[in-house]
Amino acid sequence: MNDLSRRGFVAGTGGAIAALVLHGCGDDEPSVPDGNTGVPAGVTEVTLDVAFVQSQLAGRAVKLRAYGGVLPGPTITTHPGDLLRIRVRNRLPEYDSSAWEEDVKVLGHVVGMNVPHELNTTNIHVHGMEVIPHLFEPIGTSNPEAPMIAIGPGQEKTYDFALPPDHPSGLYWYHPHRHGSTAVQVVNGMAGMIVVKGPIDEVPEIAAARDILLAVHDLGLFPSASSPDLWEYDPPQNAMWNPFTGESTIIDPSGGAGAPASSGFSASDYPLRLFLLNGQPFFEEEHNPEVGKTQFPIGKQLEAPRFTVRPGEVVRFRMLNACSDNLLPVVVDEHTMYLLAIDGVNFLETKAVPYVEGAQFGQEQVLLPPAGRAEFLIQASAEPGVYAIRQLFHGTDVQFFASAEKVIAEIVVAGNAVAMGLPGELPTPSRYYPLTTGIDPAARRDVVFNINFDAATVKNKVVGGDFTVNGELYDETSVTFQPKLDTVEEWTLSVEHDAGAAPEGHPFHLHENSFEVVEIGGKAVSPVELRDTVWIPPMEKVVIRVRFKEFPGKTVFHCHILPHEDAGMMQNILVVT
Known part of the structure; x- marks a missing residue:
């Protein structure tokens, strides 16, 4: 291309x-x-x-x-x-x-x-x-x-x-x-x-494969106040969408409700949300107005984009989760997924992940948090047919709003069979190897994502909740940590929610530096994954190790559920020499 x-x-x-x-x-x-x-x-x-x-x-x-x-x-x-x-x-x-x-x-x-x-x-x-x-x-x-x-x-x-x-x-x-x-x-x-x-890209088996980019993204939309039958997202200042009432209202600094609005800032629910692959809608959701079911949007599968491959053909897929908040547990029906890389950094050898028949959340072949990427090979089945690339369902025990199963795309296996190979050993990403194993961290830090909806203690009365890191709202002019250039630090990431907020997972993202994910929920990650964005499961801990290799200066880390970030779940760091 x-x-x-x-x-x-x-x-x-x-x-x-x-x-x-x-x-x-x-x-x-x-x-x-x-x-x-x-x-x-x-x-x-x-x-x-x-x-x-x-x-x-x-x-x-x-x-x-x-x-x-x-x-x-x-x-x-x-x-x-x-x-x-x-x-x-x-x-x-x-x-x-x-x-x-x-x-x-x-x-x-x-x-x-x-x-x-x-x-x-x-x-x-x-x-x-x-x-x-x-x-x-x-x-x-x-x-x-x-x-x-x-x-x-x-x-x-x-x-x-x-x-x-x-x-x-x-x-x-x-x-x-x-x-x-x-x-x-x-x-x-x-x-x-x-x-x-x-x-x-120079590995022979990878170079021989078609390279297909998959950009998964979402659009949050409201009916336009000025144009009939037009959908947009252009809320007036201080307008907030309440998913429990299905209404948008102008909120004053004291938290008082004012005039109704045509649309409002939303934490994830919308009157209409479209999920797209490379710009083509494959799933739509509507706000669920039924009392007690507002956290379960009304979903509808649309015609999924299709990719035609020949039996035995090896195809390279590169998938981006560009959704504002939606977690993607991904499987490819009846095919082994040969993982090459996560978040731009390849493994030392191809990682074969088998498909589990009837897979449910936790049995996915790859888990992509918002902003996460995966690069993988699929060798098409010898059996002609249509095979889905799908997102598995996950409920309100994972994120605040449930996310329906979705067919993201379909692989159509048809035509004459071809013989293609799969790679084993992959080039060593020299920027990150050898790993930091055996290096004593220069500092150990805790990062805790927290949400507070307790009306008696909330500071941000306009948003109606405080989205914090280590109990602090984002301050553009302050610095939380000062790691030293060319040192290794170990960070423990976790999620805690105050009264009024149900536990949910959060994606952690650090700018300019990939990190080693060494432990999730008390279990060692093997092989160690190099990521820039990692999912923190509800009420569990994730341990990462970061080498601040090259770039000094002021930067950030934050939750990559973007409404959370805008509402305060971000902090600055200053990498010093």
Whole structure:
């Protein structure tokens, strides 16, 4: 496929509201969008215009925020040692956050910044990539009080990322990360994939396989107040969606309910949610208004995208969970999954994971938290037929809202059989091997994700709950930890919920550094997995080891349920020399 590889791409819109380009809709094999023009070798240049776009999805008119008028955003391909230059141009209109200024005055700087705000102000994060810290101004800053980068409507910013020569080759992605607007923008369409090509791609059996990208993402939608039959997500400032009543209301800083609103900031439930693969809807959910069942959205399977393979053919799938909050326990029906990599870093050898007939949650072949990625091979069955790539059901004991089983895609095995091989040993990712086994950690730290909905003690009266790390709401101008460059630390991650909040799992993400997952729920992980995002099961502990290898500066870790992040479940760290 063509891609943004050592070349340039300008994704323009040509207007305030453009027509959305959906790649793969109606095709036999849906793909992700791409494009190219020439620039010097060793440089990848990308211009991403952010604007509202309109289209039809699952028989409905929708208005979304998108990169360059395509859904998902254009795929970027680069290489270890390359310079990746991304220019972000914000073509969104002004958004009225004047009421948020009153929130900050009444609630104070820290609590107020955790009220969603400035929904059309953006920036960009290259998720999982081993590059200079880039969330704060200026890029790479070590100032603990540095503000977060904010690209307002009508503004633009260029980011230069020099990839280290030993950067792992694998799947990454990009999305906005401006605190207060991240969730709305991502669940409204703003996400794209990054492929770093390298040694793993030169393994003969892998090079011989078709390379198929699978971007799974969700869209949260409300009926438009201004256009009949249009679905969008553009809540007014301080509007909050109550999933138990199915209503949106303007909330004042004291927690008082004001005027009704057409839509509101949501923690995960929406009047309508679409799940898409490479821009093509495969499942839809509607809010469940029945008392006692609001945590079980009403789901409907749509026609799943299809990929045709020949019996015996080996195909490489690279799957991204770009959902704002949905956990993906994934199986491929009646096929062994040959795992190559998690979160962009490959294993030392192919990991064969058999399919379990009638698999339920906990028996998945791979578990992808929000923001997680998996790269795997499938060798098509000798038996022609249709085989599903599916997400298993998980209930309210896993996440606050249950998630129905979904057929993400279908593999159609047909045609003449072919003989193809599977790899065994894989190239060693030199950036992370040898592992940190035997190194005494320079520090041991605890990270506890917590939610408090107790009305008597909640500080954030607008959101109606406090989403904290170690009991603290996010503060843009403070630093929690100061790890030292080129040292190893051991962190214990856990989840605790106060009164009024049922236990649920959370995905932990650390910027700029992959980490070794060594223990989950008291059980050793073997082989050790290198991840940048890991699922913390409810009321269990996850132990990770982090080597802060190369990049000093101010960065963050957070819960990657994006509404939780915007409401305060994030902290800054400062890597010092």
